[in-house]
Amino acid sequence: MNPQIMFQNVAEVFGRLEETSANTEMVGILGDFFSDLTPEQGRKVAYLLRGEVTPDYEGPEFGLASKLVIRSLAFGKNRSQEEIEQMFNEHGDLGTVARMLAENKEQGELTLDDVFSELTEIAFAEGEGSQERKISLLSDLVSRATPQEAKYIVRVVLGTLRLGVGDMTFLQGLSTALTGDKKHKKILEHGFNVLPDIGAITEQAMREGVESLANEEPVSGVPVRVMLAGRLKEIGRVFEHIDNPVHVEYKYDGERVQAHLLPDGGVKLFSRRHEDITSQFPDLVTDLKDSFHGDQAIVEGEIVAIDPETGDLQPFQKLMQRRRKYNIEEYIDKIPVKAFLFDMLAFNGESFLQKPLRYRKTVLEERFPENKGVKPAKYITTHDLGEVESFFAEAADWGAEGVIVKDVESPYQAGSRGYNWLKFKRDYRTELGDTFDVVVIGAIYGTGRRTGTYGSLLVATYDPNEEKYYSLTKVGAGFTDEGLGNLPERLNADKIDQKPGNVVTKMKPDVWFYPNQVIEIEGAELTVSPTHTSAQELLDEEGGLALRFPRFLRWREDKRADQATTPQEVYNLYR
Numbered sequence: 001m002n003p004q005i006m007f008q009n010v011a012e013v014f015g016r017l018e019e020t021s022a023n024t025e026m027v028g029i030l031g032d033f034f035s036d037l038t039p040e041q042g043r044k045v046a047y048l049l050r051g052e053v054t055p056d057y058e059g060p061e062f063g064l065a066s067k068l069v070i071r072s073l074a075f076g077k078n079r080s081q082e083e084i085e086q087m088f089n090e091h092g093d094l095g096t097v098a099r100m101l102a103e104n105k106e107q108g109e110l111t112l113d114d115v116f117s118e119l120t121e122i123a124f125a126e127g128e129g130s131q132e133r134k135i136s137l138l139s140d141l142v143s144r145a146t147p148q149e150a151k152y153i154v155r156v157v158l159g160t161l162r163l164g165v166g167d168m169t170f171l172q173g174l175s176t177a178l179t180g181d182k183k184h185k186k187i188l189e190h191g192f193n194v195l196p197d198i199g200a201i202t203e204q205a206m207r208e209g210v211e212s213l214a215n216e217e218p219v220s221g222v223p224v225r226v227m228l229a230g231r232l233k234e235i236g237r238v239f240e241h242i243d244n245p246v247h248v249e250y251k252y253d254g255e256r257v258q259a260h261l262l263p264d265g266g267v268k269l270f271s272r273r274h275e276d277i278t279s280q281f282p283d284l285v286t287d288l289k290d291s292f293h294g295d296q297a298i299v300e301g302e303i304v305a306i307d308p309e310t311g312d313l314q315p316f317q318k319l320m321q322r323r324r325k326y327n328i329e330e331y332i333d334k335i336p337v338k339a340f341l342f343d344m345l346a347f348n349g350e351s352f353l354q355k356p357l358r359y360r361k362t363v364l365e366e367r368f369p370e371n372k373g374v375k376p377a378k379y380i381t382t383h384d385l386g387e388v389e390s391f392f393a394e395a396a397d398w399g400a401e402g403v404i405v406k407d408v409e410s411p412y413q414a415g416s417r418g419y420n421w422l423k424f425k426r427d428y429r430t431e432l433g434d435t436f437d438v439v440v441i442g443a444i445y446g447t448g449r450r451t452g453t454y455g456s457l458l459v460a461t462y463d464p465n466e467e468k469y470y471s472l473t474k475v476g477a478g479f480t481d482e483g484l485g486n487l488p489e490r491l492n493a494d495k496i497d498q499k500p501g502n503v504v505t506k507m508k509p510d511v512w513f514y515p516n517q518v519i520e521i522e523g524a525e526l527t528v529s530p531t532h533t534s535a536q537e538l539l540d541e542e543g544g545l546a547l548r549f550p551r552f553l554r555w556r557e558d559k560r561a562d563q564a565t566t567p568q569e570v571y572n573l574y575r
């Protein structure tokens with residue numbers, strides 16, 4: 001173990017990771033590297049590999065716009081801003097510009113600790129004078145960096161590191177480093193699902209051993225990765241998947257929330273992407289506190305917008321208007337909300353993850369009396385198919401999106417989508433059964449009326465096992481003129497000059513994007529195609545699945561790219 005490790009070594013590892021798209025090779029590189037690190041160094045490198053210095057739910061984003069980085073480079077390198085801008089225009093990436101400007105030196109002078117602590121300071125600097133502080137810290141770093149170091153430091157602060165190392169690949173590498181075998185990733189993954197702080201998990205595994213993560217418990221204030229529902233194609237087949245009685249519950253069309261009632265009496269609300277959304281719902285915070293008076297807990301529910309006149313539930317789009325930085329108070333009255341609670345993950349410091357659902361529900365109901373903003377999700381308990389079907393009909397009539405059927409004996413499986421929860425929606429009765437949440441990976445320039453913007457987007461499914469994106473279709477229909485016009489502005493921050501290593505497709509769009517933004521689309525039919533690649537490993541024929549006649553429905557800002565529809569789900573629909 002090295003008491004001190006140079007950042008140069010970290011940058012070299014980044015370079016090797018960037019060059020490969022093969023997961024096995026990445027696992028090998030990470031396995032070798034992490035076996036020489038101390039737990040503390042492991043924590044820092046684990047964050048840096050994702051371009052972060054803290055877990056994502058803690059918030060601070062570097063948020064350094066290109067302009068600030070240009071000023072830092074000009075300042076640190078004694079060049080004019082115009083000169084840097086010109087180089088930026090030529091190369092399209094400030095990381096490359098920083099690399100070109102840096103002095104070639106044999107030996108780097110920056111340690112991992114130097115870089116990590118200065119980056120942390122940049123991330124956390126706020127308030128008056130913080131911009132200048134960020135610029136001066138960054139210019140100091142780049143002026144001392146080797147070319148390769150400068151490239152990666154700049155990409156980290158811009159949020160464009162994009163090494164293509166998925167979380168599961170990382171955990172396999174860590175497992176290899178600590179046990180000589182990637183198979184213990186399962187235990188690490190369990191720990192990461194319950195405590196999704198990659199740095200903390202890494203440090204704990206390195207200090208206390210991989211096994212120590214087998215019994216990880218939820219921590220107050222740290223979002224647990226949510227449990228998800230599988231799709232049920234026919235409601236009549238529920239009991240083919242579940243042997244036990246079930247809860248059949250309304251599926252509300254809103255935003256999932258995980259509420260943490262903290263030991264100090266405070267409340268934190270997290271979205272399913274682990275963003276801290278507490279400040280957007282002060283009304284809900286008050287109602288939760290009021291309902292739960294003083295106990296500590298982690299509970300989940302769906303936040304839904306309510307029509308202030310009629311009290312009717314409003315669609316998801318309405319709720320998104322509550323996602324705002326300003327005028328929050330004004331919108332509390334304009335768009336009031338309710339949270340329909342459906343699960344409890346911990347209570348007064350005790351983990352409920354392994355408790356059966358029926359137990360979790362009982363405590364939830366006993367402890368959370370309903371009030372203006374907090375209600376229990378509506379459900380029945382049954383083992384009878386007829387009752388399941390008529391409750392679905394009732395839910396659909398009432399305006400719910402459908403139902404979620406849940407095995408009453410099942411534990412809360414953090415981070416997994418399985419058969420213990422099954423969703424059945426009203427639109428499943430339409431032709432293709434469901435919409436797709438797909439990731440934008442490329443675009444084709446528009447012609448005619450669409451000149452100057454993109455005419456269509458190349459989109460992909462995400463395979464969480466391979467940690468790769470597989471193209472599914474090209475979508476150009478369904479956008480409004482305004483929506484089309486805004487596409488470059490919306491997408492260009494993710495532009496990248498070649499096909500990213502984690503994308504698999506035979507299509508050649510005009511522009512590539514690093515997989516980041518998710519859209520929901522619908523389509524008429526799934527067919528086998530020679531150029532698209534979704535589910536290609538599952539088919540007997542050559543080629544992958546493609547969605548025909550796709551239409552854009554909406555942006556899914558609430559989803560991260562790695563929460564998109566999977567090739568397996570598309571395959572199941574095709575079957």
Ligand code: ATP
Nearest residue numbers: 228229249250251252253255256302342377404423
């Ligand atoms: P969809 O596009 O169908 O909402 P999704 O991919 O966003 O799907 P799924 O796991 O497939 O997420 O569907 C479950 C989602 O439905 C949950 O994440 C939650 O936000 C929402 N939901 C609404 N009502 C309930 C409920 N009673 N129990 C669990 N989840 C519910």
